[in-house]
Amino acid sequence: MAKWLIKSEPDSYSIDDLQRDKKTRWDGVRNYQARNYLKAMAVGDELLFYHSSCDPAGVVGLAKVTKRAAPEEAQFDRSSHYYDPDSPKDAPRWFAPEIGYVRSFRSIVPLAALRANSALVDLVLLKRGSRLSVHPVSDKEFAAILKLAGEK
DNA sequence: GCCAACGTTGGC
DNA sequence: GCCAACGTTGGC
Numbered sequence: 001m002a003k004w005l006i007k008s009e010p011d012s013y014s015i016d017d018l019q020r021d022k023k024t025r026w027d028g029v030r031n032y033q034a035r036n037y038l039k040a041m042a043v044g045d046e047l048l049f050y051h052s053s054c055d056p057a058g059v060v061g062l063a064k065v066t067k068r069a070a071p072e073e074a075q076f077d078r079s080s081h082y083y084d085p086d087s088p089k090d091a092p093r094w095f096a097p098e099i100g101y102v103r104s105f106r107s108i109v110p111l112a113a114l115r116a117n118s119a120l121v122d123l124v125l126l127k128r129g130s131r132l133s134v135h136p137v138s139d140k141e142f143a144a145i146l147k148l149a150g151e152k
Numbered sequence: 153g154c155c156a157a158c159g160t161t162g163g164c
Numbered sequence: 165g166c167c168a169a170c171g172t173t174g175g176c
Contacts (some may be wrong), residue, residue, distance in 0.1 A: 007173095007174090009173095009174090031159075032159090033159095052173080052174060052175085053173080053174050053175080055176095057174080057175070111175080128157085129156080129157045129158060130157095130158090131157075131158060131159085131172080131173050131174070133173085
């Protein structure tokens with residue numbers, strides 16, 4: 001089962017929102033590489049939920065893929081912030097999986113703690129200049145982050 | 153609020 | 165196909 005990290009600004013959608021909703025379409029991603037990762041996700045894949053642009057930024061919990069990526073609705077909706085007039089209906093540009101809440105960590109694993117962990121030197125999130133909002137995480141990295149969170 | 157780093161756009 | 169300009173991301 002593959003593992004991934006997804007970023008969200010808690011002001012727009014936090015893990016508490018996901019806990020309340022239980023499931024949500026992970027829409028609004030407008031980057032081709034991130035889109036390709038979303039399309040590659042399989043049902044059951046585990047997701048590290050990361051809060052960005054907040055204090056402190058860090059990994060706050062776990063989610064999982066509940067439905068494979070399907071053409072995203074918002075891209076065709078003129079009233080949506082995510083409307084993309086250049087995305088043809090017969091060949092949609094943007095895809096969104098459905099994700100489900102798993103659990104929240106007792107305490108956040110802050111960015112500084114990720115940086116300080118030698119098992120995470122290759123984590124995409126920590127790469128200089130990396131801005132990808134969706135990216136793969138290795139089993140080793142995933143385990144290291146759970147450990148930092150105080151889980152097993 | 154600043155600014156470095158990045159992705160995308162569009163003129164040529 | 166190049167590359168400058170622009171908009172966005174995201175840590176600090």
